[in-house]
Amino acid sequence: MSTTIFESLESNVRSYCRSWPAVFETARGSRLHAEDGQGYLDFFSGAGALNYGHNEPDLKRALIEYLAADGVVHSLDTYTTAKRRFLSAFEEHVLRPRGLDHKVQFTGPTGTNSVEAALKLARLNTGRTGVVAFTNAFHGMTLGSLSVTGNAMKRNGAGVPLPFVTTAPYDGYLEDPSWGFSWLARTWADSSSGMERPAAVIVETVQGEGGLNAARAEWLRELETLCRGHGVLLIVDDVQAGCGRTGTFFSFEEAGITPDIVCLSKSISGYGLPMALVLLRPELDVWQPGQHNGTFRGNNAAFVTGTAALEKYWADGGTFERSVVERGRLLSEGLARVAALVEGATCRGRGLLAGVHFPDPDLAKRIAGAAYERNLLVETSGPQSEVLKAMPALNIPPEELHEGLEILLDATRAVLAGRCSHASARVESRERMSSASGY
Numbered sequence: 001m002s003t004t005i006f007e008s009l010e011s012n013v014r015s016y017c018r019s020w021p022a023v024f025e026t027a028r029g030s031r032l033h034a035e036d037g038q039g040y041l042d043f044f045s046g047a048g049a050l051n052y053g054h055n056e057p058d059l060k061r062a063l064i065e066y067l068a069a070d071g072v073v074h075s076l077d078t079y080t081t082a083k084r085r086f087l088s089a090f091e092e093h094v095l096r097p098r099g100l101d102h103k104v105q106f107t108g109p110t111g112t113n114s115v116e117a118a119l120k121l122a123r124l125n126t127g128r129t130g131v132v133a134f135t136n137a138f139h140g141m142t143l144g145s146l147s148v149t150g151n152a153m154k155r156n157g158a159g160v161p162l163p164f165v166t167t168a169p170y171d172g173y174l175e176d177p178s179w180g181f182s183w184l185a186r187t188w189a190d191s192s193s194g195m196e197r198p199a200a201v202i203v204e205t206v207q208g209e210g211g212l213n214a215a216r217a218e219w220l221r222e223l224e225t226l227c228r229g230h231g232v233l234l235i236v237d238d239v240q241a242g243c244g245r246t247g248t249f250f251s252f253e254e255a256g257i258t259p260d261i262v263c264l265s266k267s268i269s270g271y272g273l274p275m276a277l278v279l280l281r282p283e284l285d286v287w288q289p290g291q292h293n294g295t296f297r298g299n300n301a302a303f304v305t306g307t308a309a310l311e312k313y314w315a316d317g318g319t320f321e322r323s324v325v326e327r328g329r330l331l332s333e334g335l336a337r338v339a340a341l342v343e344g345a346t347c348r349g350r351g352l353l354a355g356v357h358f359p360d361p362d363l364a365k366r367i368a369g370a371a372y373e374r375n376l377l378v379e380t381s382g383p384q385s386e387v388l389k390a391m392p393a394l395n396i397p398p399e400e401l402h403e404g405l406e407i408l409l410d411a412t413r414a415v416l417a418g419r420c421s422h423a424s425a426r427v428e429s430r431e432r433m434s435s436a437s438g439y
């Protein structure tokens, strides 16, 4: 039952295990079990990689059957029956019903790899170097993705400059919403503005890591119009918010926009197996063969579970989507009850990617800690981890959703009760808050 080997051998870079030091052994649906017999309810879902829960039985069966039949597991980008089935299912259940004629590019199997490919492709197509990204964005940890990521701590890990990117305010970042895109529109139209027209704008419709800021549909439509008007490509990074998280397969469907390029990863395999892809408008497909490759871009195990997920959840005439919307409603009601306990706390996010922002930046971390003590896994988000982030599986049984929300309420009450008896700690945390620089 020791954790010594992790602490002595594994790099200091490990992070989630510091908040959740349990040694997990088995998991099914929204429940995990640690080796010491403790059970945990999962409101984390592998940061969005487990939208259908752990070891979803139908996906598992498809995977076991494929492996038992000696199906090819690794194939680079050679043709396999598993890849054909995935592409056919993706076309039939995702692209065609949404009127999308995008082509599919498989990249190395991580979200950041799909972002790197998207940025390269935008630059190759336009011959321009610049990219516009938004405040508090998160797009991954490799250099190109970091260059469009806001967080200072993560950027500082690069050790080299992160050039060719301009940061613009995300929806709601500035107090005056009328500011909108006026600065971008003005500078792109003016050859003497000093700002060159970029190759692309990259955006998340909900900032999963950056504090669960959700862009309004009007704002996204205005961004699309602006980009189209200036020949700037629109990249939507749907790595976290996609695959049903917000209630529709793509998070941008509600806004009615059609991005030029879309990045998908986290839950595209449906099973927590590594997989990533880029969707690109056909006329953008200027790649030379092999110009962006990756040894694991043919992870057939992920194709198999990804196909099973599409066929089970996305071919049912919208029943699953409606159930996600309903669970999103239950989640936001529960989170509103948590927010009501704390003055100035506000709800954030969309669908099952939602949370509560607290004015005291320490509160979310302390509530997440108290939730862990009560056997609920829930994480924080935002530049100072000041947002409690609830991300249950899309198919979580309503009673487990309810159970988790009750634990969150209980944890919040316990933290608040503890805080009141430590008045000096409150003053200290307020001082820290006012001296924090943010970014």
Ligand SMILES: *Cc1c(COP(=O)(O)O)cnc(C)c1O
Residues within 6 Å of the ligand: 109, 110, 111, 112, 113, 115, 138, 139, 140, 141, 204, 208, 209, 237, 238, 239, 240, 241, 265, 266
């Ligand atoms: C997680 C995430 C990434 C990076 O994905 P990795 O698989 O960790 O490289 C990129 N963009 C968004 C929006 C993400 O949430």
